Amino acid sequence: MYPLFKKLSTALASKNIRPSFQRIKVLEYLIENPCHPTVEQIFTDLQSIIPTLSKTTVYNTLNIFHKAGLVRVLNIEDNETRYDIITETHGHFKCEECGTISNFNIDIDSIETDGLSGFKVNDRNIYFKGVCPKCLLNIKHIDRKEHIS
Amino acid sequence: MYPLFKKLSTALASKNIRPSFQRIKVLEYLIENPCHPTVEQIFTDLQSIIPTLSKTTVYNTLNIFHKAGLVRVLNIEDNETRYDIITETHGHFKCEECGTISNFNIDIDSIETDGLSGFKVNDRNIYFKGVCPKCLLNIKHIDRKEHIS
DNA sequence: GTTTGGATTTGTAATGATTACTAATATTAA
DNA sequence: TTAATATTAGTAATCATTACAAATCCAAAC
Structure with missing residues (x-):
């Protein structure tokens, strides 16, 4: 078990989010790609790691993260919602x-x-x-x- | 011809937007309703004045206004774009x-x-x-x- | 180790806002 | 009045997002 994986897992647990593999991978992706990705980008890139990944799961996960205050939702332009790990x-x-x-x-x-x-x-x-x-x-x-x- | 109508008409002309009846009414609506309406609201309310109005026309008009710098586009929340007359x-x-x-x-x-x-x-x-x-x-x-x- | 119940994931269908496109209409210039 | 052009209307298409139901996973109890 990689240390980062463990760290992200406890980070999610501390927010009362059960740390499933998909959720940890989405969180990891957001941390490693602070370039305000769209759902499409996240989904496409993670498919190489999780071939069975569903786009619905990405949406669900991001909504959960948003409610928990883990990510910021960017609606600068219409028809492209972007997600941003909340740091400062x-x-x-x-x-x-x-x-x-x-x-x-x-x-x-x-x-x-x-x-x-x-x-x-x-x-x-x-x-x-x-x-x-x-x-x-x-x-x-x-x-x-x-x-x- | 009402004075306001004339005034709005010249306002549009000064931005190189041909002052059609529909465009003037949309502009008038935005000025009289600075409550950040959605396309749906604008369309529904103007239908009582212009029964033949098409929603496409509302979209087109707002896009033209936006390009001309007449309105501000608000994308606070996803799936509801709102429009705001640019004042200060x-x-x-x-x-x-x-x-x-x-x-x-x-x-x-x-x-x-x-x-x-x-x-x-x-x-x-x-x-x-x-x-x-x-x-x-x-x-x-x-x-x-x-x-x- | 197996079972059971609840949470999560998946995939498809539905929704809804926006755009593309074309025919009809209105407007302007000659 | 006519011809050319811009605008409008209406329908069909697109695309992001959500709803929903079945399949899967996981943790606790036995």
Whole structure:
């Protein structure tokens, strides 16, 4: 039994989630791939390890993890829900050109808000959209070429 | 011709959107209903004014408005995209009990971020989740009742 | 070790939001 | 008025997600 496996198993148990093989593998995947994967990505990649895996199981597992506060659900864009292991609070940036989602640091708790007195806040999400440096470079190149021709 | 109609018409024209009757009515609806409606709500309510209205038209119109920067798309929860007329930047709070989405003031531009140098930011979104004061009251009542019984 | 009951997983069918597509309609310019 | 173009309507298709039921697994009791 690998030490990581054991560690993840107890982590799940401490949240009252029975540590089945599938659940541990999904958790492991999320930790090793903090790139905000979709259900499709998780399912496809884990199929090589668990050939009998069902997509329903991935959905079920992620919903359980979400309820237990283990993962954050990202709904930046429609029709692609993404999942993120909850570590420290950070913001998400989605590049509108290449679609990549990257993290940035932000002290969410320090944000001053007006109009939330009496509200119980459980979850704070921040996401920005725009163009990442890589794509900005490409766009500039294209612009220059178009200018020359 | 009502003055508002004329005003909305020129507003659309200034964004290079041809001011059809349907588009003006959708815009008018969004302005009069800043309650983050879903496509379903917009469609149902406008049907009484435009009986021949198609849901596809509502989708098309909202997508056009979005591209023109007239509306903000809210994807707080999966499977319910909501639309919000863009006025000033504000945060959104979704009550996990009753589902209501309310606004709160926030100076998004003043937020300090680390890790976004070189990024071109076009859109900033903040949403919190939790329980609104109304539902907090109800939950407390239920708790008390359960405690007594 | 076997049995039993409950939890988990699987796979298929259903749901529901969104998009694709095409014919009909409306609008603009000539 | 006519022709060209944009918009709308309506249906069919797509795709992510959920519902459901049967199969499987697992842990505790015997």
